[in-house]
Amino acid sequence: MWNEIQKALDKKNMSIYKLAKITGIRDSTLHNYKRGSEPSFKNMCKIADALDVSLDYFRKEESQWKN
Template sequence: MLWNRIQKELNRQEMSIYKLAKITGIKDTTLHNYKKGSEPSFKNMCKIADALDVSLDVFRKENKTDE
């Protein structure tokens, strides 16, 4: 699941969903929906990747292994 990789990065950087929401401008309720399985838009994935300072490819690779 895509959220698993996001969560790994949040844990690695000791960042909360609330802080990610503040950095990205994405509502924390939206981020919680992603955690529950909703698919983020490309625009929001870019914001998340930028906030976590990782490449979008990191999330793409994780998604492929989850299928």
């Protein structure tokens, strides 16, 4: 899932630090997500809103695993 978050961050030219400031999620928590921790639904909603994408955007990568 982090790959999709990173793509959206790159597209917005946004750092993890800025994402943390916008969402209110600690940057250490975001770094944990980058290392593989699963974010809560509440935090994924905050991230999606901050990156101006739908939650479905993050499901792209997951749906490839199921096929």
